[in-house]
Amino acid sequence: MELIEGHRPVTPADGIPVLDVDPYDPAVLAAPHDYYSKLRQAGEVVFIPRYSVLAVGRFATTHKVFSDHENFVSSRGVGLNDFALEPPWRPPSIILETDPPEHTRARRVMARAMSPKSARDLGEMFRDVADRIVDRIVAAGVIDGVADLAEPYPTQVFPKAVGMKDTNARYLVDYGAMVFNAIGPDNELRRTAMARAGEIVPWITGACTRERLTGDGLGAMIYADADRGEITHDEAGMLVRSFLSAGVDTTVTGIGNALWCLSQNPGEWDKLKADLSLARPAFEEVLRYTSPVHTFGRTAGRATQIAGFPVDEGTKVLCVLGAANMDPDKWGDPEVFRIDRRPSGHIAFGAGIHGCVGQNLARAELEALLQAMVARIGRIEPAGQAIWRPNNAIRALDRLPLRLIPRAR
Numbered sequence: 001m002e003l004i005e006g007h008r009p010v011t012p013a014d015g016i017p018v019l020d021v022d023p024y025d026p027a028v029l030a031a032p033h034d035y036y037s038k039l040r041q042a043g044e045v046v047f048i049p050r051y052s053v054l055a056v057g058r059f060a061t062t063h064k065v066f067s068d069h070e071n072f073v074s075s076r077g078v079g080l081n082d083f084a085l086e087p088p089w090r091p092p093s094i095i096l097e098t099d100p101p102e103h104t105r106a107r108r109v110m111a112r113a114m115s116p117k118s119a120r121d122l123g124e125m126f127r128d129v130a131d132r133i134v135d136r137i138v139a140a141g142v143i144d145g146v147a148d149l150a151e152p153y154p155t156q157v158f159p160k161a162v163g164m165k166d167t168n169a170r171y172l173v174d175y176g177a178m179v180f181n182a183i184g185p186d187n188e189l190r191r192t193a194m195a196r197a198g199e200i201v202p203w204i205t206g207a208c209t210r211e212r213l214t215g216d217g218l219g220a221m222i223y224a225d226a227d228r229g230e231i232t233h234d235e236a237g238m239l240v241r242s243f244l245s246a247g248v249d250t251t252v253t254g255i256g257n258a259l260w261c262l263s264q265n266p267g268e269w270d271k272l273k274a275d276l277s278l279a280r281p282a283f284e285e286v287l288r289y290t291s292p293v294h295t296f297g298r299t300a301g302r303a304t305q306i307a308g309f310p311v312d313e314g315t316k317v318l319c320v321l322g323a324a325n326m327d328p329d330k331w332g333d334p335e336v337f338r339i340d341r342r343p344s345g346h347i348a349f350g351a352g353i354h355g356c357v358g359q360n361l362a363r364a365e366l367e368a369l370l371q372a373m374v375a376r377i378g379r380i381e382p383a384g385q386a387i388w389r390p391n392n393a394i395r396a397l398d399r400l401p402l403r404l405i406p407r408a409r
């Protein structure tokens with residue numbers, strides 16, 4: 001049978017509305033909100049002929065499908081390619097692209113490495129690096145929020161946290177872009193990202209080995225679990241690869257998006273300055289409002305249903321997290337950015353057994369950064385046009401010109 005984007009074509013059940021859009025058109029990726037609302041309005045689940053997939057974008061249904069690991073599996077890939085039918089571009093992640101029981105062991109090891117205690121222990125290092133970088137950008141005055149803050153901060157703190165002896169900020173960011181573009185179709189974005197694979201992948205693979213890691217980082221914790229026999233040493237290397245896949249580009253994006261939100265909403269920045277305890281809730285609202293990971297897929301592992309419609313085994317379902325986090329049936333005034341909204345239950349980190357295992361670290365990184373910013377910055381003003389960097393799975397900025405006005409002390 002002829003495959004479409006590496007999966008079996010879907011015959012949608014009677015009554016499932018057809019949505020004639022290309023969610024991976026760079027123009028849609030750069031300005032997705034019209035697509036999000038069309039997707040939600042069309043129905044509980046829609047059929048997208050362009051890629052022969054189903055898609056969900058209403059909050060309740062997206063949450064349900066995304067967390068239903070028994071019917072909607074991850075082991076066949078969370079992108080358009082069905083790993084049961086076509087070999088994936090890299091050996092599958094043993095945490096992202098697996099189901100229980102295999103998933104459970106890997107998850108336990110990763111959850112321990114990135115526990116709340118780990119995040120607390122890393123706080124001081126996060127604050128030190130954040131203070132240093134924010135000092136520098138405030139002195140500069142006019143900056144690019146992406147190149148001067150969103151990229152440098154995670155690419156400095158994350159390798160330190162993992163315990164990488166040597167690092168390469170460009171490779172880390174670009175590897176993330178590859179991994180996330182690979183979630184989407186075989187389009188220009190994915191091909192352009194993949195063109196760098198020959199250079200980047202060997203470096204990443206090497207960076208996951210034990211001899212390239214210090215004895216006191218998160219990487220060492222994973223290898224120590226291998227020494228204890230919880231996982232194999234090969235699996236430890238694979239889990240370090242998961243750190244490098246999911247830990248950098250995501251936080252770079254979260255920070256860029258936070259700067260964008262705060263620069264566009266000066267009243268919200270003032271609220272944060274007046275009450276630093278809003279740092280964490282502010283980040284949650286950034287996540288809800290911008291959904292750094294905008295779309296992840298699942299595959300029906302057996303014949304099942306969505307909202308009462310039959311769904312065939314092998315059907316790929318796009319779970320449009322960005323649409324769900326903007327669903328007016330779930331959120332009041334979803335298009336208003338309010339740092340004290342406390343949007344508990346947003347699904348920017350996913351939901352269920354695959355929910356982001358690094359979220360404690362991400363929150364600690366952002367808290368340290370927002371604290372450093374509040375201590376030093378009076379106002380954050382746009383200094384030019386924000387430009388998005390389209391990616392098949394991530395909603396990230398490419399450029400964010402900002403003017404930083406120092407805080408009067």
Ligand code: OVM
Binds near residue numbers: 096179180241242
């Ligand atoms: C992994 C992985 C890769 C991309 C994303 C992700 C958001 C995990 O390699 O395990 O989670």
